[in-house]
Structures are given as C-alpha cells and as structure tokens.
Amino acid sequence: MNHFDVAIIGAGPSGASAAFHLAKNGIKTVIIEKETLPRYKTCGGGFVYRGRRNLPFDISEIVEKEFHTVDIYLGESLHFRTHREQPTISMVMRDSFDNLLVEKAKELGVTLLQDHKVENLDFSDKKIQITTSKQSITASFVIAADGALSPTAKLAGWTTDTRKLIPALEYEVEVSEEDYERLKNEVRFDIDAIPFGYAWSFPKKNHLSLGVASARRTKINLKKFYNEYLETLGIKKIINQTQHGFQIPVAPRTDGFVKNNVFLIGDAAGFADPITAEGISNAIYSGLLAAESIVEAELNSVEAEKLYLEKINKKLIPEIKTGLWLSKWFYEQKTIRNIMLKKYGQRFSEAMADVFMGDKSYPTDIGKKITQKIKELVF
Numbered sequence: 598m599n600h601f602d603v604a605i606i607g608a609g610p611s612g613a614s615a616a617f618h619l620a621k622n623g624i625k626t627v628i629i630e631k632e633t634l635p636r637y638k639t640c641g642g643g644f645v646y647r648g649r650r651n652l653p654f655d656i657s658e659i660v661e662k663e664f665h666t667v668d669i670y671l672g673e674s675l676h677f678r679t680h681r682e683q684p685t686i687s688m689v690m691r692d693s694f695d696n697l698l699v700e701k702a703k704e705l706g707v708t709l710l711q712d713h714k715v716e717n718l719d720f721s722d723k724k725i726q727i728t729t730s731k732q733s734i735t736a737s738f739v740i741a742a743d744g745a746l747s748p749t750a751k752l753a754g755w756t757t758d759t760r761k762l763i764p765a766l767e768y769e770v771e772v773s774e775e776d777y778e779r780l781k782n783e784v785r786f787d788i789d790a791i792p793f794g795y796a797w798s799f800p801k802k803n804h805l806s807l808g809v810a811s812a813r814r815t816k817i818n819l820k821k822f823y824n825e826y827l828e829t830l831g832i833k834k835i836i837n838q839t840q841h842g843f844q845i846p847v848a849p850r851t852d853g854f855v856k857n858n859v860f861l862i863g864d865a866a867g868f869a870d871p872i873t874a875e876g877i878s879n880a881i882y883s884g885l886l887a888a889e890s891i892v893e894a895e896l897n898s899v900e901a902e903k904l905y906l907e908k909i910n911k912k913l914i915p916e917i918k919t920g921l922w923l924s925k926w927f928y929e930q931k932t933i934r935n936i937m938l939k940k941y942g943q944r945f946s947e948a949m950a951d952v953f954m955g956d957k958s959y960p961t962d963i964g965k966k967i968t969q970k971i972k973e974l975v976f
Contacts, residue, residue, distance in 0.1 A: 879913065
C-alpha cells in the first residue's frame, strides 16, 4: 500500500496551494480528487489581488480579464468607484485555474489521483488509511480541502457543522453582442439587489458571470432576484445560460480545525470573506499555513497542530471575525448604513479596495470606529 506524508482531499485552490508548498519542502504529497481535471467548479471567479500576490508563480495564461477599477452601487442614489495600479480583481474560470495550480504542484513531485472518491478514513493505526473508490493508501496527515460540503470533515469526526453558510446563485450567461460590449468593461457589485445581500456582474472573456448572494442564512427566492438583476443591467435577451446554486461558508468552525491529524482549510474550515463571500484568496492562504505548519513541525503531529492553530489565529481568524461583525452591520442596518455611506462611502470603498489588494485587513476596532462616526452624524 502506497504511503504519503500528506494526503490532500480536493484539488481546489486551497488543496493545490498546500500541495505546492509541501512538495517544495520535500514532503511526499498526494492530491485525491473525486473528478477528472480540468472540471467545472461553481464560482463567480473573481480572484482578488491579495490572493494573486500570495501565489508563488504567474497565472496570466489563464486570466480571462483583469479589472483595475471596481464599481459599487447602492440602488440609483449611491455609486462609488475605486481604481488601483494592479488589478483589483482578476477573472478566472475555475476549471483552468484549479488545473493550473495542480499542474504547478505536480511539477514539484505531487502525485494526483483523479476520479478517486474518498469513501472512508481509518484511524485505527498510527497511519491514516484512506479508502477511495479505486484503491487504498496511507498518510501521516490528511488535509481536508474538499469545499463547503467537506465529506472528509464528516469522516474525520466533525459531527456538527458550526460554520455559517449563506445561499448564492451563479449563472454563466451568454448575452447579445451589444449587451456584452456594453457590460464587458465593468466589474460591479450591487448592494441590496437582494435583501441582506448583493448581486455581481463579472465579465469573462466572452460571457458574463452573474449572481446573487444573501448574507443571511435563510430560505429566499434567489432566482426571482436574479431575474430582477437582469433588468437592472438592462439585459433583455439571453442567448444561453447555466445555473449553479451553492452555499458559501462565511464563518469559521467553532469546534476546531484539527482532529486525528486531519487539518481543515479553505471552505471546509469556513474561511470565506464574510462581507464579499470571496473565498479563493483565503483558501490559498490557509493552504499555505497548513503546509508551513507541517513542514516546520518536521512531520510531528502535535507540533503541527499547535503551529497551525497559532498561524490561523494570528491574522486569518481575527480578520474573519471582524468581517462577520461588519457584514452584519452592513447588510442588516440599511438605514444607518446609507446615512454613513452618503458621507463616508468613497472612503469605505477605498478601504475595501485596500483589503482586496492585501494592503490592509479589516481593523479590529471597526465597531468602535463606526459607532463614533454614527454619533458624529446623528448628534
């Protein structure tokens, strides 16, 4: 039976990131993927610059479009625009993006097992036995990088899901040439296009990725608000479209990130940005942190767990917790929010652009600052 130091379940950005950094440091690594790459992955495909700058290689070959300017709309009354020298958002299709990241990992010696669905994890021995639909292997560590549903987390002992998952609906849309020409040069977020959430328009090479997401974990008719958003964009004719519903984990698990030498990263851990629901950049970052922890611990499981928890609690978790507070305020306190944005909207948009760029994170005292600004405006 083949043995690996680390087995990574899932070939998305978090798994590929972890694999790359492990292999770069001489750790024998395998990626186990239930499908065959390249494969379509439901995602808006807006990759912010803070994630791109964390990649140790160039991805220009698979970037469909780059946007230095981002537009944020709140109905017809408020519109804010930011611009940066580097591309704030790069548009990717996840089939080619994920495949490129995995190929870069393979160049360093990572083994890829495709079309292998993980069916069981056995912890009865010192080594973890992983049974897939095609074979069994063993590993000293397992990294669960298998997304929002994460069957691996369930197999490893996480019996209750303590993450906050929000609903989203995404469409790959082919529109008329006239509409595409009109919309192809603007990446936009429309706040309140859906109750307690937003809609987005992400132009790709020859089509649009359009979607709606609610920041509330609730039942909602997403398709209704999507159709209304088409009207907002002035799209009257759809040539072709494919619909993809999904859930986005925007709050970290509260019951731990490591069990039985299984490490959770990316969406499996609940690391998407709570305000924008963008998950690729934190997925890549958490993959890096998990890999660093195992490498620095020299494959010592106790030390690796300790290091991983220290690393994610240094910056990643605090930033997400601050984002959760800000998200709740931003999407649920509309009246006060709009009063604030009428005066400070451009400043807020610039701060969000700085977060997208990786130049700043959400300030830990954001609640105090917002409360003070409200007092200044009201009293």
